[in-house]
Amino acid sequence: DSGVTQTPKHLITATGQRVTLRCSPRSGDLSVYWYQQSLDQGLQFLIQYYNGEERAKGNILERFSAQQFPDLHSELNLSSLELGDSALYFCASSASNQPQHFGDGTRLSIL
């Protein structure tokens, strides 16, 4: 158990809808990262938050947004969903200058 908790484990929705994925980092970790894993693209970095502030951005679509709350949990919001957004979404957390530890992900299925 990595200590990173993601909910829900599986989400099924339709095109055009909006969903929110939630992540609780390991105790004491101030950084939270979001990654997308698909069969054709592999694991791709989306966005990082550090202690509530956005720190780094990858190839995150404008339809996607994230935030980190004062209790350090984070949410990834995906809107106007398309079939191609079907993927595994992982959250990771780390302490400063330490390696990232991953949760077990949310599997998003768009019908």
Next chain:
Amino acid sequence: QKEVEQDPGPLSVPEGAIVSLNCTYSNSAFQYFMWYRQYSRKGPELLMYTYSSGNKEDGRFTAQVDKSSKYISLFIRDSQPSDSATYLCAMISNAGNMLTFGGGTRLMVKP
């Protein structure tokens, strides 16, 4: 060309064999190197974390980094069926916190 290249496999070996997994990279800014293991329907699990060129050993696992050749390896001794998983190399530069992953190698260890 991808920044990190990894043979996708699958790699099939008998139980007890020594396994060699490799990644090459093109970005000389990468300074920290990690190996993650990912079981089906689970998140990546950190196995090894190295900084300098050379070897690092942890139990049956040895990570090797050759920065001059931009080449990293993971060796697994006395492989077990429970080692059957996808192995992902990942890298990070000094300046950024974004992990760049290889595509993963699927390993199957047969009893």
